[in-house]
Each structure stands twice: as structure tokens, then as C-alpha cells.
Amino acid sequence: MEATPLQQLSIDRYQMALEAAGIGIWDNDLLTDTIHLSGYAYELFNLPKGVQPTLEELLAHVHPVDRERIHAKLKDCFDPAIKASYDNEYRIVDPQNGQVLHWLRAKGKVYFSEVNLPYRFTGTIQDISNEIRARETQQKLLSLVDNSIELMSILENDQTNSYLNKAGMEMLGFDNMQQVKETPISNLHTPEDIAFVEANVLPSVITTGRWSGIMNVRHLKTGEIFPVYNNTIRIDDPITKEPLAVGAVMRDMRPEVAAQKALEESEKNFRTLVMQAPVGICIVKGEDFIVEMANDHFLEVSWKSREEMHGRKVADVFPEATSQGFIEMLRTVVNTGKPFYGRETEVLQERDGESRTVYIDFTFQPLFEADGTVQRILDLSIDVTDKVLAKKRLQESEEELQKRVEERTAELEKKNNELEEFTYVSSHDLQEPIRKMKLFREMIYERDYDNLSAFSKEKFEKIGESLERMSTSLKDLLSFASLEKQETKEKVDLNKILADA
Template sequence: MNKKFHFLDDGGEMGRLMREKDWSLTPLGTPDGWPHNLRTTLNIMLNSPFPMFLFWGDTLKSFYNDAYRPILGNDGKHPKILGLNGKQAWSESWSDVEPMLKIVTENGESIWKENLMVPIFRNGRMEDVYWTFSYSPVKNEEGEVSGVLVIVTDTTEAVLAERRLKESERRFREVANLSPVWIWITDNDINIQYSNRALLNYVGIEKEADFTGKVWKEVVHPDDLDIIYEGFGKAVADETDFTLEYRVRRKETGKYEWFKVLGVPKFEENKMVGFIGTAMNIDKQKSFADELKKEVNIRTKELADSNSKLEAMNKELQSFAYISSHDLQEPLRKIQMFAEVLMDKEYDKLSTSGKAKFEKIQSAAKRMQSLINDLLSYSRTDTENRVFEVIDLKELVEDVKNDLGEELKKKEGKITLLRSCELEVVPFQFRQLMYNLLSNAVKYSKNDVSPNVTIDTEIITNAKSVDVGLKNNKEYVKITITDNGIGFEEQFAEKIFEVFQRLHSKQEYVGTGIGLAIVKKIVQNHHGVISASGKLNEGSVFEIVLPKMQ
């Protein structure tokens, strides 16, 4: 190519291809014979960063620039259509292109199209491509149309993206309108931009366009408007989610119902532009909560009344304890005293039957004295001050053994402590606990077998396996007391700890049926548990588990 044709000097790849092509083999001939308006148009086109295509002459020869080159894709028309007749170059879409070209070539008019779909062959296949373009006439000095300049943009991606967006919006609206939950969109000033069918139906508005802006203020309870403004305002300032509860009027009934409203910020180009949210009717839950609150208030009042009655009963119990310890014991002591005087001074004058009756009076008085003392002990386990101290179990057991010395000597019994330990207890209560258990073990021994009682201790750290109310992260002491006495049937293992429960008649064994109830209450006072097991005529085992340190 002769360098004097400066209109082809630049233009990148397409300028080079035009310079290298042998135009002498085409009807156009060499560039030195090309008309001035063709040269000028090509120079402008080759140096333009905007996609351009030129149809030239009667056969509409094809020219295009580097910016247009990507539109042709790969494995398609490029570069063979350079200089080719328009009908040959665009055979697959000529029926769409030719009528538009005729408007320009025959009438000299420019035309413009936006997002027009014209299929072309590119990338090795036919593709539906959307174009936004203008067709403009290129005239010679006589004013005749010599060619058509096409300025074009491939808008396929934008069109498809818009279609996907519209389809997504259509599906969103379809799903939203099927939802029983309210779905809404607002801007930062709480102007409604979208509301689904459930919301529209509730407030009685047919068209979505009629429920925009701040129309919502007409259906929200007046007392709740401040809740909305405050909640939305804070969420806008902080750009955070929010949850509000307020009342909205139902069109059908005119009644206000409670709704729980949740919103999340909506962003566009990293800027918050409003909220997307939902709302759910919670009126029934609110009503239930109100009823529950009323019920709780009623039950609280009833509980307070019960507590008052309980306090009154406690006072009565204290009065009973006072009467038991003073008023009841005084006449009882007089009965015992006069019975003893009569037995001492008038015994010889009594008949055999009379002597037996007086002996029964004395026996009954002793049992009553024992019962009163046990009842007082039982009541005091809850009312007396509890001062915990660390004691050595060995010393306490020795003390109890001394108290039981006569009984042990009489029955040739033995109490053995295998392993001792220190633990924190209320000393006088725990002494009573050990006394009751050990005295029972001696008392309920078999007639022909000397009582043999063993006490053993063990430190455990998995106390929850013993009882779910205990704690695994705390150190406990398990005290096991085993005897070889008369035992009991396993079905009575729980019952023996109840007040006044006796497994044997008072003729067989003396007792009030309160001793083990006192033991259980003392164990509970020490935040522990007690259990019993036994076999009839083989013996009993009592296990106490309580914290080593309170």
C-alpha cells in the first residue's frame, strides 16, 4: 500500500488489514481511486473508539473498525467480510437489515433502533443479539447517498440482565403475593415502595399504587406511631436490622391487631436506601400473653394468700411445739409422778389386775413422753439455726457409741468405723442423725444374733450418678451404715422415712415411727440424699451422700 494514503495509516488491526488487502481484485479498485467521502469516512471510523460499520456503494461493501471487531466474536465473519457485499456478509439476517438500509439509501433518512434483536453468526453458531444503533447516510458532493454509516452497541447482556431482573421481580412478587406473611419495601423515610397482597388485603386497598408513601399512618394505631418513627429512625442511623411490635387496623372489622415487624437494610452501590421487611400477626399470642399475665397475677395472689396461711400455720405449729414442750409435758409429768407414788406406797394393796393396769399406765406415759420429744426434734430440724462446723466423724461416732453403751453391752453388740473423714455439718443435728441410725441398728437386731454394725466412708466426685439433684463438680462424702439385723422388705425402702411409719408393732419393738423421718430431714438440711435397702432377716444398708464442705 502506498504510504501517501494517510487515511489508512492508523486504525489498529482493521487499518492494517485494509492496507494489506489487494483491492485491485474488487470492483472498488485500489485506494488511490476511492472517492473523497469514502476516504474521509474511513479515516474517521478507523480512529473512533466507538463501534462503527460502513456499508458502501451500490453493493454495500463492508468496512468496520477495531471497536466493532469484538461484536463479530470468534470463528465467524471476521475478517472475511471486509470488502464483501452486504448481502453476502449478512446473509443470515439480510431480511432484517436490508429494509432499514433502503430507508437510508433511498430516502436519505437516518434511523435509530434500541435493543433490536437481529441474529448473526458468530462464535461458530447462530446467536440472537440485541443492538442499539443508528443508520446514517454518507453523501457525496452532489448530495447523493454513497453509503450508510452504522454506529452500534451490542446490548445483549444488558437486555438479558434486565429480563432476568424483571423475571426475578415477577417471581418475587408471585411468591410474595402467595405468602400469608406481610412483605414490604420502604425508603429511608418510611415511604412504602412495595407491599404484597396479604398486606393490601388486610388494610383493604386493591391497588399497590394506592398504598405508597406514608398511607400506612392511616391504619396504624395512633398510640403506636412514635414506636415506628423511633424504631425506623434508630435503624437508619445505625444501618441495622430492627424488630418492632405495633397495632394495625383490619379493614374488615375495624379492629386493631398486633403485628411483629422485622426489617433489614437495603443497599444500592454500598449506600443504604431503605428497608426490606416482613410482618406477622401476633394478636393471638399477645392475647394469650395478656391472659397468661392475668392468670399469673391471680396465681401470684393465691400463692401470697397461701403463704399467709402457711405463715399462720407455722405460728400454730410453733404454738403446738410450745404446748408440747411445756403445757403437755407438765400434766404428763404429774401422771408419771402420781403413778410412781401409788406404785411405791399402794402397790401391796393393789390386786394383780390393778398392778398390771398401773404398769400399763407407766408404759403409756413413757411412750407419750418419747413421742413428744421426737415430735419436738422433728419440728426443730427446720426451725433451729444451722451453724456448720467441720467435725471428725470418728469423734462423733465414739460419742454416740458411749451413749449406746448399755444397749451394746446388753446385746453384746459392736459398732465399727472402717474409715473416718472430716466433713462440714451442723454438729448437734448430725449427732442426732447418727444416734438414730445406730440405735435403730442395735434395737432392730435379731434375738439370737449379736448386733454388728459397720460404718464406712468414701469420697465421690460423680454424685450426679447417685442423684440428679447433686453436682458432679463438687466433692461429696458417702457414708454407708450396714447392720445384720432383722432388715425389711425392699418395697418399704422409701416408706420407712415417712413420719409415723412403723414396720413392726410397738409390742415387738419400742419406737414412735419418727426417728428415720428426722434422719431424712437432717440429711436434706445438709443438701444431701439418703437411701435404704434391706433384706428381711438379713440386715439393712443405709447410704448417706452429702457435701464434704457446704
């Protein structure tokens, strides 16, 4: 049955209005198994106009993953017992390469006869690609917000929270979102804090669009009051610019407060350790090496008072430090990050026109910041003047002792030489009478030995033996007294010596 001109005009106007709104129309006559599409619907299905497609041809342009869902929804729509409305979203692809062209939302209805037989399926389709992309972006942001470690909330104009992420629910002691929506913000603050919020935070947000600062909140279950850093912004309607809600991002400051307290306690302990250390300790900071801290032992070593040193440049406190190379040593530690050691270093100190020389063991130890740079240097100094002077005195004593030993040795060598000479002369002079006595004995032996009585012969032999022993003793004495003697060792029969004695 064809439409009258008036009906066709109405249909055309209706289709034009829908296409102007970005909506296409499909109409499936189930009795004739024909599908009619509006002009814009052809574009949405990526089909050439004028071609009357089949259901299979339309599904060929749908993403394969989405086809199963379409069949499931159509089954409920065509079931007379259900008669569900058709509402679906799916992707249109290029059948040649499978590339996704856009997303469509399809809405329609199946019409049944009086005997519950479907005879017509009609509806609309709309390109929702931008909506899908916005929805995906929104989901990403929501996932990011919901998994943030900081509290994120939305406060409506009626002073109730419509959203609170997981971190916020845990921070404030909520069990579920319904509890969040039913709890007024006054329950999350002390009366003094809620007065501060109403008098300062909310007015600033409404007038300037934001407020940032530290405030207190209360845990819903434990009642604990703790500080948070709150960044609050006004959320406006993008069209009317009227305030819609207030968004807040809060950071729990308890860890920071605890860390700051621990740091302060650590610094306090460190300062106590430095001030009570048994060695001189000084800390300098910055490019100009400003004296930040110095204990009493360091003041003694440096020959300065605390007033002269604290907060001043090393070069100003110790004018002699530059000429003696200490400033350059400090710069080397900063540039290299390596400690510098000095042992028994001679230092000329000046104060009020006076000067003194001391000897110091020192260590310049770099103190690293979190970023790895050296902003401070710890100076460990020990006055070793007494030790150095004692070593010098000991060295001088050793040198004096060595000199005296050398003099005494020379004196002994001289006396030994004199003794050797005396011994040599004495032994030589004593040998002469012995030789003559041996000569006379030999003469008597040759001429009168046979005429001697037995007694005289015995004594004559004893005289010869005594002369030999005396001659040998003088030779041994001469050899022993000589400084250039060569020692020899030989076996001696002590029995024979005892027998001859």
C-alpha cells in the same frame, strides 16, 4: 564541468520549486566520493550549510536503530544484479544528546556505467514527521477499533463493506476480509429489514449525517436473525464535503435481551413469592415511601384494601404512621442502609372512623440498587396480637395463682400456729399427771419397795419404764409440733425399741 548560466538558472529554479514543496536534494558523486546537499537538505540533516559532509557524518545524525536498515537498503541499491530503487524512512537525531528531531523519507537511485559500475547516487529527502505522527495515531485508532467488542464497519457508496473489525466478523459469521468486501449488505438482512435500512437508515444518514436505533441483522452462516443497536454516521471528504462512506457501530443486543428476560422472569418469580408468602409483605419505594406491592397477608395485618394502598404514600394510607414513629423508622433505614426490627409493637390502626389496637412483629429491610443506594424497603409484618393477649392472660393467671397461693400459705401458717399452740398446751397438761405418778412411785419405792413381793417388784419396775416412755413421747411430740424446731439426726437401735414394745 561547470554548468552554463542558463543551466544553473534551471537548476536553481528546480531546487527552489523542490524546497517550496518541502523537499531536499542530495547528490553523491561516487567517482570523486563527494556529497552535495541542497540548502534545505542541510536543514533536514541538521548540518551547517556549506560543509561538504561524508557518508559517516550523515549517518552520525541518523538514529542508531535506523542505520542498519539504511545499510541493508543501500546494499540492494548498489548490487548490479538488483539495482533496487532507494526508498527509506529514518529518524534524524541530535548527535549530542540523541534526541529525535524529525523523521525523513529518502528516495533515490544509483546510476551504473555500461560496465555496471556505480558512478552516481542521487535523490530527495522530505520531512514526514507529521505523517508519521498521523500514521501512529491512525494505527492506535485502528488497533482500538479492531479490538473493540462492538461491531465497527465502513460501508462504501456501492453498498459493500470495505472494512469490518474482528468483533463484527465474529458477530456476522465472516471468515476473512475478502469475504466481507464481496458480500452485499442485502445478505446480512431479511428482505423486510433491508427495506427498512433503505427506506429509513440510509436516507437519514445521507440527509442528517447520522441514524441511531434498533435493527435486525442476519448471521451469514447460521441464518440467525438477532437485534443490534446501530449508531451510523456519514463520513464526508474533508475538502469537498461530499459523502465518502457510512460508518457504523453496532452492539449485539442478544445479551441485553437475555438479561432483560432473565430480570423480568426473576421479578415475576419474586412477585409470585411475595404474593404467596405466609407472612405480610409490603414494598415501598422513593423518598415518599410509595406502596409498590402488598400481598394479601399484609392487607389483613394492615386492615386495608389493595385499592386503598397501591401507588399511594405510606403517610396517606396510614395517617397514624407518622405519630407512631414508623415514617421516621423508614427514613432511618434509607439513611443507614441497616434493617430495623420491631417485636410485639403496639399499633393503633384507624379505618373509616373506627380504630383497633394490634401487636405486630415487623422488619424494615433495605433493598439496595446497583449504585449502592436504598430506593426500596421491604416490610415483613406478622400479626402477633393473639400471642401477646395470650401471654397477658397467662401473666394475669399467674398473678392470680400467686395471690391465691400466698393466701393459702397464710391460712396454713395460721392453722400451724394454732396446732402448735394446741400441741404445746396438750403435751404440757399431760406431763403434769405423769410427774405426779413418778413422784408417787418414788415415795412407794422409798417406803415399801423392800416389803413388795417379787411379782410386785417386777410390775413396779414396768410401771416406771412405762412412765419414762410416756414422758419421752410427750416431749418428742412437743418438739415435732413446733414450727421453729431444729431437726436433729441420731442413730437409733431398732432392736431395743422392738424389744421394749
